Amino acid sequence: MSNKVLIVDDKQMMRDSVGSTLQRAGYSAVVASDGNAALSMVAKHRPAAVITDLKMPEMDGLELLSRLRQADDQLPVVLMTAFGSVNDAVSAMKKGAFDFIQKPFEGDQLVMVIRRAVEHSRLLRENAALRTVTSPQGDTPVLVGKSSAMRQLAQQIHQIANSHGTVMICGESGTGKEVVSRTIHAHSSRRDNVMLAVNCAALSSNLLESELFGHERGAFTGADQMRKGRFELADGGTLLLDEISEISPKLQAKLLRVLQEQSFERVGSSLTMKVDVRVIATTNRDLAAAVAVGDFRQDLYYRLNVLPIVLPSLRLRTDDVPLLAEHFLLQLAMREGRDPKRFDDESIRLMQEYTWPGNVRELQNICERACVLSRGQVVKAGLIQPWLIAPEPMVLIQPPGQPVAMPSLDQTQSAPPALMPPTASVSTVGIRPLEEVEREQIIQTLGYFSGNRMRTAKALGIGVRTLGLKLKKWKEMNLVAQTI
Secondary structure (H helix, E strand, O other): OOOEEEEEOOOHHHHHHHHHHHHHOOOEEEEEOOHHHHHHHHHHHOOOEEEEEOOOOOOOHHHHHHHHHHHOOOOOEEEEEOOOOHHHHHHHHHOOOOEEEEOOOOHHHHHHHHHHHHHHHHHHHHHHHHOOOEEOOEEOOOOOOOOHHHHHHHHHHHHHOOOOOOEEEEOOOOOOHHHHHHHHHHOOOOOOOOEEEEEOOOOOHHHHHHHHHOEOOOOOOOOOOOEOOHHHHOOOOEEEEEOHHHOOHHHHHHHHHHHHHOEEEOEOOOOEEEOOOEEEEEEOOOHHHHHHOOOOOHHHHHHHOOEEEEOOOHHHOHHHHHHHHHHHHHHHHHHHOOOOOEEOHHHHHHHHHOOOOOHHHHHHHHHHHHHHHOOOOEEOHHHHHHHOOOOOOOOOOOOOOOOOOOOOHHHHHHOOOOOOOOOHHHHHHOOOOHHHHHHHHHHHHHHHOOOOHHHHHHHHOOOHHHHHHHHHHHHHOOOOOOOO
16 A cells, blocks of 8 residues: 655645655655645545645635545545644544644654554555455455564465465464464465364364264264264365364364375264365464373374464554554444544553453454444543453452452453462462462352353353363362262
């Protein structure tokens, strides 16, 4: 996209000053001395943004804004205003101006406003293009970010997309593993074929086996007809195995064979079927550590980890927060058929200082909440500040005999707590092993949800199978009641 910025001002000194500042920041500046010349320059140069003085002879900044909006409502226009013209600037904002900057201003302030305007333009046009560019799964996925981590990720995807090797994507929950998976597929030679996904943690071992490999009629109780599995249905395309760490040892062995030989049998059948499927696996666990303790097959780990990708957490790339936030606001505006809202500068600062335990998914949720609850087009810091508080662990170390305060159901659903070791704030109670603290937290959370393992696992931010394996281990060691 163009990095040209059109500068409109009837005073040459101002045009030269603004142009020099933007050129030093890497932008290409074009200038116009009045509104009519600006309209011609826009048609000729197609700039990424326009910055114009408010007070000009013949055609002032407000009229130019109106004419530009009629010609291209995706072109961001920034107004320069003198002291005392704030009311006019606010009026301009209501008429569609992207932002205004008050004279006199610092160079850094100017560059920041223009940078946001240019990025706003890019995202608007990118989202408009996505309405017509689709894949078998819907809109082509978009990776948003300009940090060094995201540039490296984009390079990795470019290198591996057309390979047929198995991809292992690791990262914390909410970092965008599925988006990266779909991006790889969308840029691969298989993009015209189907991409299917299976959440390995959401199904029991028997159901997952049937889901992956299919079954014959009568293979088990309730199998009243033949069913094709995901490997068969994804032939020629891509299969995403989400939360691969949660599959049982039996299925690990069967999956290893499929990866090695590209063949399998449906449940209840002796007929071997050959397929051509590219597998992408994702996990939020350290699989190498799981291999070390015997929870995951080493040979399967090496077969899956042919092309590894590690996604950075959002707290390690906070430079991308403004871009992601604007991207989500634009998506929401498209979905609702409304003009996009935007965060004010103080909101952006707060979000960049936040640690984002829920990563990109948490940011997306906050953007949607802000769109619903913000009364104006600009989301203020005061609205979002109460939401930017890292969740407390549900249970730390309680003195014997004291009741444990559990969070409300709404709290557990909106921000699952992490399993954490003791902190300094409870050091007076005494130091206990981390596994003991973890066990106590899990058991009490399980009791809070009346034994419901699915809701317990969701509240704790772990897989249902992981929860089951922990409980099984503790039962065998007589550390928990056998009835749990």
